[in-house]
Amino acid sequence: MASWQQYTEYKQSLSPLMRTLLQTGELVVVVVVVLTLFSAFTGTSSATLNLQDDGISISASDDLTVEVAYADIESITLEELPDSFGTCVDGKEGRNYSYGVWQSDAWGDYILAAKTSLTQVIVIETEEQTVVFNYESDDVTAQLYEHFLEEATE
Numbered sequence: 001m002a003s004w005q006q007y008t009e010y011k012q013s014l015s016p017l018m019r020t021l022l023q024t025g026e027l028v029v030v031v032v033v034v035l036t037l038f039s040a041f042t043g044t045s046s047a048t049l050n051l052q053d054d055g056i057s058i059s060a061s062d063d064l065t066v067e068v069a070y071a072d073i074e075s076i077t078l079e080e081l082p083d084s085f086g087t088c089v090d091g092k093e094g095r096n097y098s099y100g101v102w103q104s105d106a107w108g109d110y111i112l113a114a115k116t117s118l119t120q121v122i123v124i125e126t127e128e129q130t131v132v133f134n135y136e137s138d139d140v141t142a143q144l145y146e147h148f149l150e151e152a153t154e
Contacts, residue, residue, distance in 0.1 A: 047059065047060045047097075047099065047113040047133065047135065048060075049133075049135050049144075051147070054069055054070060054071070055067055055068050055069035055070050055071075055072075056068050056070075056148070058111075058113050058131065058133055060091075060099035060100070060112075060113035064091065064099055064100060064111070064113070066111050066113075066129070066131055068124055068126060068129075068131055070148070070151040072126040072127065072128070073124055073125070073126060073148070074125050074126055074127060075123075075124075075125045076122065076123070076124050076125070076145070076148050076149060077122070077123045078120055078121075078122055078123075078141070078142060078145040079120065079121055079122075079123055080119060080120060080121075081114070081116070081118060081119050081120060081121055081134075082104075082106065082121075084104070085098055085102050085104060085112055085114070085132075086102050086103050086104025086105070086106075086107070087102060087103045087104070088100055088101075088102055089101040089102060089103055089109070091112065094116075095116070096115060096116055096117055097114070097115050097116060098112055098114055098116055099112055099113045099114070100112060102132075107123065107130050107132060108130065109130070110129070110130035110131065110132050111129060111130070111131045111132070112132050112133065113131075113132075113133040114132065114133055114134050115134055115135075115136075118134045118137065118138050118141060119138055120134060120138050120141050120142065121133060121134045121141070122134065122141060122144060122145050122148065124148065
């Protein structure tokens with residue numbers, strides 16, 4: 001308590017201009033701490049989706065990029081977001097976004113890039129891999145699903 005009291009007395013001994021500058025500095029420190037904690041707890045990561053003429057490319061981090069050729073798609077489904085994605089083998093599970101290599105009973109070993117706040121995911125299966133993802137919103141995810149169905153059947 002003595003330290004806080006000494007600090008308060010010190011602030012009172014400063015000129016009004018210096019007190020204002022000190023209070024502004026205190027406010028800046030508080031805002032930076034709050035923003036840093038918010039970013040750490042909310043998981044602000046997201047995926048980048050690139051539609052190409054012959055397939056798609058999904059990047060969910062610096063170390064996760066997956067490409068799927070339309071011609072390689074064996075099945076594609078639009079599914080409800082599961083209660084659990086299973087076990088994260090290599091990636092990240094955040095409050096709002098999960099990505100990486102995962103394992104589950106439903107999909108086996110698969111690649112995930114999903115916003116957990118959405119209610120749907122697209123599941124693409126090829127001979128080589130299973131990719132589970134969504135993008136931006138449930139409406140955009142559903143539109144992408146329709147696009148992939150068209151491209152995969154051509």
